[in-house]
Amino acid sequence: MKLEQIKKLIDRSENIIVVSHIESDGDSLGSAIALQLALKKMGKKSFVPAPDKFPNRYRFLEKYAERWGYFKDTIDLVIAVDCSTGERIDWGNFKYDGKIPLVNIDHHDGNTNFGNVNWVDPSAAAAGEMIYELIRSIGVRIDENMASALYVAIMTDTGRFSFGNTTAKTFAIASALVELGADPKFLTTETYFKFSxxxxxxxxxxxxxxxxxxxxxxxxxxxxxxxxxxxxxxxxxxxxxxxxxxxxxxxxxxxxxxxxxxxxxxxxxxxxxxxxxxxxxxxxxxxxxxxxxxxxxxxxxxxxxxxxxxxxxxxxxx
Missing domain, CATH: 3.10.310.30 (Diaminopimelate Epimerase; Chain A, domain 1)
Incomplete structure (x- = not known):
């Protein structure tokens, strides 16, 4: 099973970066940030080479992510979230040479399976649903910050739970995230009702x-x-x-x-x-x-x- 393969790679790695896609959206950023926080809880060194400028809509999430600039160690593992192709990855200032194991976690139907390990599930409403499952499977307790990032990921990729990709599973995960500390009113207001x-x-x-x-x-x-x-x-x-x-x-x-x-x-x-x-x-x-x-x-x-x-x-x- 893909989850087991990913867990084994994470267990034997110490320095992990989590990358999202260019023109970042709520799902890519929220998923990457939540996973990075979970990896840190496991004792891993983990960073998100986020864009120099967060999209205004998600600036409130920026405080949760640690940038690549603080990471000086050799990378053991790269995890790409919500990227349909390798060309869509936003590497920031990290130079990927193709030699580091690359895990591809995505929910796009046309994913090109560009990773060494590919977990692609088009039935997932958002990559955030998959990252929720991964974090639970590696035994990390989801805290308020992780829950908030994942809630934003799922909320935005389902159009505030209104798109056709929204399922009973989507609502069940969202409910669990609220129980874990995500504040729907705050997160919805920050994301949708604070126009610049x-x-x-x-x-x-x-x-x-x-x-x-x-x-x-x-x-x-x-x-x-x-x-x-x-x-x-x-x-x-x-x-x-x-x-x-x-x-x-x-x-x-x-x-x-x-x-x-x-x-x-x-x-x-x-x-x-x-x-x-x-x-x-x-x-x-x-x-x-x-x-x-x-x-x-x-x-x-x-x-x-x-x-x-x-x-x-x-x-x-x-």
Whole structure:
């Protein structure tokens, strides 16, 4: 069993880093932080080479993570959480040479099994569910900080327990985390209801630039460079804006386009009613879950939007 293999690797390792993916979200950060804290409780030296700047939405979690800069010993083990491919790993300033054992823990259906040990469970609503199981299996008592990080991981990847990936098991784990000290009101408020002024401006830009297609079934939101420059904002402060599009009546597919540079566009995609939007993301070299996916497209904004719309039309058969 994969859990047993991972436990054995952890037991015989002393210096362990836990890595998450680029453009970190709540699941990747919360899972990595919780596991790192658990490993420290086992007496291991463990660190998260987190990004230099935490996403604003999760800044309250930053105090729990210890950065790579404090870790000077030789690494025995690398554990990657919530990374669908090796290319998605955010290594920070750690130089991975491929010689250190790499454990891959993930819940994405299209995971490439890039690790030496791969525990991939697409039935898990979030990587946080899997890390919860791992921490329990290694015999570490989950404290309030770990419970809080895991609650954020699961809450964010299930859209506040509203997405189709939410199961009875999800609620059972969330309930256990609350019993262990996670505060739903505090964590929900910190994550969703403390907008920075920049984030608020980005909402306005994206909604102003909205365009609907196919009789309202498809809705595009856009953060273009010109508007972001005019309003002194950044595309990095935009997680969750796509959810506004999915709140519109009759919308089955929504895409948030973020113009990274003149010829590079990131697209965050959502869908419902059995439409697997991940197929569109995969076409452009991205991936994700059936109803929540993303990709980065080489090309200008107009080309990216036209290309995505054409693939959506093919997906919908129109």
């Amino acid at each position: 002024e920049e984030y608020f401006r980005n909402i306005g830009i994206a909604l102003f630039n909205s365009r609907s297609y196919l009789n309202g079934r498809v809705l595009f939101l856009t953060l273009d460079r010109a508007s972001m420059h005019s309003f002194s904002t950044s595309h990095e402060n935009s997680e969750g804006i796509i959810d506004f599009a999915m709140a519109v009546q009759n919308v089955d597919v929504a895409v948030l386009f973020k113009e990274i540079s003149k010829n590079k566009v990131h697209a965050s995609m959502r869908s419902r009613r059995g439409i697997e939007i991940s197929e569109v993301a995969k076409y452009f070299g991205g991936g994700g879950h059936p109803n929540a996916a993303g990709c980065t497209i080489d090309g200008n904004l107009a080309v990216a939007q036209e290309g995505v719309l054409n693939r959506i039309k093919l997906l919908l058969g129109v």
